[in-house]
Amino acid sequence: MTTLERIDAPEQAPAAEVVHSARSCRMVGDILARVGDKWSMLVVMTLLEDNRHFNELKRGIDGISQQMLSRTLRALERDGLVLRTVHASVPVRVEYALSGLGRSLAEPVKALGAWAVTNRVSIEASRAVYDSRGDEVWSRA
Amino acid sequence: MTTLERIDAPEQAPAAEVVHSARSCRMVGDILARVGDKWSMLVVMTLLEDNRHFNELKRGIDGISQQMLSRTLRALERDGLVLRTVHASVPVRVEYALSGLGRSLAEPVKALGAWAVTNRVSIEASRAVYDSRGDEVWSRA
DNA sequence: CAGCATCCTACACGATACTG
DNA sequence: CAGTATCGTGTAGGATGCTG
Numbered sequence: 001m002t003t004l005e006r007i008d009a010p011e012q013a014p015a016a017e018v019v020h021s022a023r024s025c026r027m028v029g030d031i032l033a034r035v036g037d038k039w040s041m042l043v044v045m046t047l048l049e050d051n052r053h054f055n056e057l058k059r060g061i062d063g064i065s066q067q068m069l070s071r072t073l074r075a076l077e078r079d080g081l082v083l084r085t086v087h088a089s090v091p092v093r094v095e096y097a098l099s100g101l102g103r104s105l106a107e108p109v110k111a112l113g114a115w116a117v118t119n120r121v122s123i124e125a126s127r128a129v130y131d132s133r134g135d136e137v138w139s140r141a
Numbered sequence: 142m143t144t145l146e147r148i149d150a151p152e153q154a155p156a157a158e159v160v161h162s163a164r165s166c167r168m169v170g171d172i173l174a175r176v177g178d179k180w181s182m183l184v185v186m187t188l189l190e191d192n193r194h195f196n197e198l199k200r201g202i203d204g205i206s207q208q209m210l211s212r213t214l215r216a217l218e219r220d221g222l223v224l225r226t227v228h229a230s231v232p233v234r235v236e237y238a239l240s241g242l243g244r245s246l247a248e249p250v251k252a253l254g255a256w257a258v259t260n261r262v263s264i265e266a267s268r269a270v271y272d273s274r275g276d277e278v279w280s281r282a
Numbered sequence: 283c284a285g286c287a288t289c290c291t292a293c294a295c296g297a298t299a300c301t302g
Numbered sequence: 303c304a305g306t307a308t309c310g311t312g313t314a315g316g317a318t319g320c321t322g
Contacts, residue, residue: 089303108255
C-alpha cells in the first residue's frame with residue numbers, strides 16, 4: 001500500500017485515486033505471489049516452448065505432483081494466462097497453451113530469471129558470509 | 142529443473158553442466174520465492190526511495206508486523222540485498238539501505254509490477270468470467 | 283528504539299486413492 | 303488420460319510479551 005503503487009504513479013492522487021491505488025497494489029501483490037509460488041512459472045516457461053497435454057506437463061516438470069499441477073493450471077486458467085482445450089477423442093485429451101497474456105508475462109519473468117542467474121554467485125557468497133558470522137560471537141572462546 | 146535453467150543455456154551440457162544447471166534452477170526458484178513473499182519487495186521498494194530506520198519502515202509499510210519486518214530484513218540482509226548499519230547513539234538506531242545488488246533487483250521487479258498494473262483489468266475480468274462459469278452447470282435448473 | 287522468543291492459525295504443498 | 307477427493311505435514315505469517 002505504500003510504495004509499489006507508485007509504479008503507475010499519476011502522482012496527483014485525489015481521494016478516489018487512493019482506492020484505485022489500493023486495488024492496484026493488491027493486484028501487484030497477487031501477481032508477485034503467483035510468480036513466487038513453486039510451480040506456476042515453471043508451467044508457464046514449459047508452455048512457452050510449446051503446447052502440452054496434462055501428462056506431458058507432468059512428465060516435463062520434474063517433481064510436481066498431479067495435484068499441484070492441476071491446481072496450478074486451474075489458477076493460471078482462471079487468471080487468463082493459460083488456455084485449456086478439451087479434445088473429445090476416445091481417451092480424453094486436454095491441451096494447455098499460453099494465452100497472449102501468459103506470453104507477455106513470460107517476458108518480465110525471464111528478466112527476473114536472468115537476474116537470478118547472473119547474481120546467483122554473489123547471493124550465495126553473501127549467505128555464506130552471513131551464516132558464518134554468527135560463529136564469531138563465541139568461536140574465539 | 143526443466144525449463145528455467147534454459148535462461149542461461151549454453152545448450153551443450155556435459156555431466157558437470159547438469160549439476161550447474163540444477164543449482165541455477167534452484168537459485169532461480171529461490172529468488173522467485175523471495176520476490177513472491179508478502180513483504181520483501183515492499184521493503185525493497187520502500188528502501189529504493191531512501192534509507193530508513195526500523196520503525197520508519199514499520200510505519201511506512203502498512204500492515205506489516207514487527208516480527209515479519211524483522212524476519213524479512215534479516216533475509217534480505219543475508220542475501221546481500223540490504224545493508225544494515227547500527228548507529229551507537231543513545232537509543233540505538235539501525236539504518237537500512239539497499240545494496241547495489243538490491244537496487245539492481247528492483248529493476249526487473251518494477252518491470253513485473255508494471256506488467257501487473259497494466260494487465261490488472263484483464264486478469265480481474267478473466268477471473269470474473271471463470272468464477273461465474275461454475276454456475277452454468279446448475280443455474281439453468 | 284530495535285528486536286528476539288513464544289504461541290497459534292491458515293494454507294501451501296505432497297502422497298495416495300478413486301473416478302469418468 | 304485427466305483429473306477430484308481426502309488426508310497429513312511444514313511453514314509462512316500474525317499477535318503478544320519481553321529485553322537491552
